[in-house]
Amino acid sequence: MMDTVAGKQVSNGVNVEALLGARDALSKAPQAAKFTWRATCKWMHGTHSRTSVKGYYGLGQEQSHRTEFTFDMDHPEVFASEDNGATPVEMVLTGLAGCLTAGVAAVAQHRKIQLRSVKATLEGGMDIQGILGIDADVRNGFDGIKVHFEVDADATREEIEALVAQSQKRSAVYDILTNPTNVTVSVN
Amino acid sequence: MMDTVAGKQVSNGVNVEALLGARDALSKAPQAAKFTWRATCKWMHGTHSRTSVKGYYGLGQEQSHRTEFTFDMDHPEVFASEDNGATPVEMVLTGLAGCLTAGVAAVAQHRKIQLRSVKATLEGGMDIQGILGIDADVRNGFDGIKVHFEVDADATREEIEALVAQSQKRSAVYDILTNPTNVTVSVN
Numbered sequence: 001m002m003d004t005v006a007g008k009q010v011s012n013g014v015n016v017e018a019l020l021g022a023r024d025a026l027s028k029a030p031q032a033a034k035f036t037w038r039a040t041c042k043w044m045h046g047t048h049s050r051t052s053v054k055g056y057y058g059l060g061q062e063q064s065h066r067t068e069f070t071f072d073m074d075h076p077e078v079f080a081s082e083d084n085g086a087t088p089v090e091m092v093l094t095g096l097a098g099c100l101t102a103g104v105a106a107v108a109q110h111r112k113i114q115l116r117s118v119k120a121t122l123e124g125g126m127d128i129q130g131i132l133g134i135d136a137d138v139r140n141g142f143d144g145i146k147v148h149f150e151v152d153a154d155a156t157r158e159e160i161e162a163l164v165a166q167s168q169k170r171s172a173v174y175d176i177l178t179n180p181t182n183v184t185v186s187v188n
Numbered sequence: 189m190m191d192t193v194a195g196k197q198v199s200n201g202v203n204v205e206a207l208l209g210a211r212d213a214l215s216k217a218p219q220a221a222k223f224t225w226r227a228t229c230k231w232m233h234g235t236h237s238r239t240s241v242k243g244y245y246g247l248g249q250e251q252s253h254r255t256e257f258t259f260d261m262d263h264p265e266v267f268a269s270e271d272n273g274a275t276p277v278e279m280v281l282t283g284l285a286g287c288l289t290a291g292v293a294a295v296a297q298h299r300k301i302q303l304r305s306v307k308a309t310l311e312g313g314m315d316i317q318g319i320l321g322i323d324a325d326v327r328n329g330f331d332g333i334k335v336h337f338e339v340d341a342d343a344t345r346e347e348i349e350a351l352v353a354q355s356q357k358r359s360a361v362y363d364i365l366t367n368p369t370n371v372t373v374s375v376n
Contacts, residue, residue, distance in 0.1 A: 013234030018268030023320045033317045037277050037330075041285035043306035046201030049289040051282045053274045058316070059266055066265070069274040073286030077254070078247055080206030086241045086257040088287035088361045090225050094239040095279030097229035098261030100373070101237040102276065118231035128246070129221045131358050132211045141364035142225075145371045157376065164375050170319050173276045175329035177369045182332045183362060185288070187352050188339060 010154075014109040032060045047075040048084045089142065093122045096173045100147060103167030113163060114154040121148045145177065198342075202297040220248045235263040236272045277330065281310045284361045288335060291355030301351060302342040309336045333365065 026033045035058035041051040054068040072085030086094070097120050108115050124142040129135045151160045168174050214221040223246035229239040242256040260273030274282070285308050296303050312330040317323045339348045356362050 013236075015234075015268035019320070022267070023322055026317060026320060027322045030315075030317060030322075033315050033320070033322070035314045035316055037275065037281060037312045037314065039278055039281040039285050039310045041282075041289050041308040041310070043289050043293060043303065046203075047290035047293055048201075049286045051285045053278045053282065056264075056278075063264065063266055065274070066271045069278075071259070071274075071279075071282050071286075073282070073290070075290060076244075076251065078251055079210070080203035083254045085286075086253070086259075087225065088283040088285075088290065089364070090227055090241045090244075090257075091259075091279055091283030091286060092361055092364055093225060093227040094229075094241065094259050094261070095276040095283065096371070097227050097239045097276075098237045098259075098273075098279060099276035101229050101231050102235035102261070102263060105231060105235055115231065120229040122227045122229070124225045126223045126225065126360065127218075127221050128223055129214060129218060130363075131360050132207070132214060132221070133358060134211055134215045134218075134221070139363055139367065140358060140360045141362075141367065142360075142369050145369060147371065147373045149373065149375045151376060161375050164373060168373055170321060170328060172314065172319050172328045172330075173280055174371060175318075175327055176277070176280055177364060178371050179327065179329065180368055181330050181365045183284070183335065183366050184332070185335045185337065185352060185356055187337045187349050188345065 008112040010109060010112045010114040012105045012109045012115050014106045016106065016109045019106065032058075034058070044072075044084070047079070047081045049073050089124060089126065092177070093124055093145070096145065096147065096177060097122050099171045099173035100149075100164070100167050103171050104149070104151065104163055107163050107166045107170075108153065111159070111163065113159060116152040116154070117150075118152075119150045121150075122146070196300040198297065198300045198302040200293045200297045200303050202294045204294065204297045207294065220246075222246070232260075232272070235267070235269045237261050277312060277314065280365070281312055281333070284333065284335065284365060285310050287359045287361035288337075288352070288355050291359050292337070292339065292351055295351050295354045295358075296341065299347070299351065301347060304340040304342070305338075306340075307338045309338075310334065
């Protein structure tokens with residue numbers, strides 16, 4: 001890393017040594033790098049559903065989060081729904097926000113840049129003529145996503161820009177959204 | 189809809205009449221169909237972030253959810269993190285689950301199929317050699333997503349399969365994941 005300053009102490013709360021150790025270990029045992037992430041969703045009523053996240057597979061064995069995380073999702077009142085949770089597309093923006101932000105913190109730690117604050121504002125445009133089936137030429141999903149970062153850090157503007165660019169380069173969710181992913185759906 | 193049975197009463201809790209009304213109204217006023225969904229993320233510590241979802245734009249004006257929804261995200265303990273929330277990639281699976289499940293309920297209501305229960309189980313495979321930068325030929329995101337639905341409904345197997353297929357066809361998140369979406373990132 002060109003930006004590493006030898007001997008400088010920074011504390012962003014990311015254990016970069018452990019990550020570099022994992023990179024070394026997994027490059028010798030690539031099978032352990034195969035992860036499976038899971039979610040289980042139950043329909044509640046109307047467009048309201050509840051999804052649970054707890055177990056996953058990685059490092060060659062079953063793993064578990066410390067607790068189960070549950071998420072309610074629904075459509076809003078303007079779609080004649082009850083608004084019992086965020087919309088599914090807002091959950092996607094949330095995932096992108098969390099992925100890029102964690103990446104900024106990890107890369108900053110690696111480059112010995114002390115962060116003071118990081119805020120990301122995301123918006124995704126969507127023409128709902130797609131999902132309503134009005135116009136087959138309008139896609140169902142976002143017509144684009146804009147992410148804006150405000151980073152306050154002990155670094156130059158160029159270093160901050162490079163930080164965000166590197167996070168983007170290594171982001172799982174950024175890749176999932178910008179490149180096609182195969183989704184297979186089966187029933188019963 | 190070929191599957192509509194005249195006069196049959198079903199109650200899945202989706203207001204299909206309002207959605208059909210919206211489709212009529214928006215096909216005459218397409219500008220009102222342009223929505224913008226938003227999320228705001230704050231870095232907490234390490235890889236832990238917190239995202240808020242409340243306001244959005246649609247039907248020609250600012251809109252708001254009834255309450256603000258907040259989501260903590262983090263990396264798990266096997267990544268030397270504190271596991272203060274689901275991972276960002278699990279949030280993406282959650283969004284897909286909620287989108288397809290709401291779609292199943294809406295299409296079932298439209299086709300007058302009474303649902304008893306709907307459960308979706310999702311998994312996304314990921315080789316973390318990508319995000320760790322071990323192998324540039326390994327993508328950062330999912331190498332594929334599998335969704336499995338168990339639907340208990342007053343319908344034949346073929347009708348249930350058609351229900352899920354139609355939900356998939358109109359799903360915003362399914363489209364976002366399976367097709368490329370432009371994401372632009374700016375700083376400060």
